[in-house]
Amino acid sequence: MALFHVRMDVNLPHDLDPAVRDDTIAREKAYSQELQRQGKWVHIWRIVGKYSNISIFDVDSADELHEILWNLPLFAYMTVEINALTRHPSAIA
Numbered sequence: 222m223a224l225f226h227v228r229m230d231v232n233l234p235h236d237l238d239p240a241v242r243d244d245t246i247a248r249e250k251a252y253s254q255e256l257q258r259q260g261k262w263v264h265i266w267r268i269v270g271k272y273s274n275i276s277i278f279d280v281d282s283a284d285e286l287h288e289i290l291w292n293l294p295l296f297a298y299m300t301v302e303i304n305a306l307t308r309h310p311s312a313i314a
Contacts (some may be wrong), residue, residue, distance in 0.1 A: 224263075224279055224306040225286050229299050231272040248294040255290060277306075 233242060256262035264277040280286045283305070290301060 222279055223282055224277060224307055225283075225284075226304040227278060227286075227290070228268075228274045228302040229274050229276065229293075231295055231298055232300070233272070233295075233298050245294045252292065252294060256269075261285075263291065270271075 222305070253262060253265070261278060262276060263279045264275075266273060266275045268311055278286055278289065280289065286303070290296060293299070
């Protein structure tokens with residue numbers, strides 16, 4: 222198990238064909254929800270006022286996370302920041 226904190230900022234072009242936009246967003250939602258059902262995409266939070274999110278992934282390796290992110294339909298329009306997480310010695314849970 223490897224936990225990662227991932228920030229994703231989406232920047233869709235203003236001139237993107239609306240049909241392409243809608244299809245891409247629908248495929249993104251379906252893909253992300255399937256990863257949530259599998260337990261790999263553990264948490265997702267929207268950043269208020271931005272087309273961005275903070276997510277926690279629970280995957281086997283950095284390589285697996287890389288593959289997941291590269292397969293996001295919106296990946297071509299994202300800036301992604303990743304931080305590996307480890308247990309804090311003061312945590313009681």
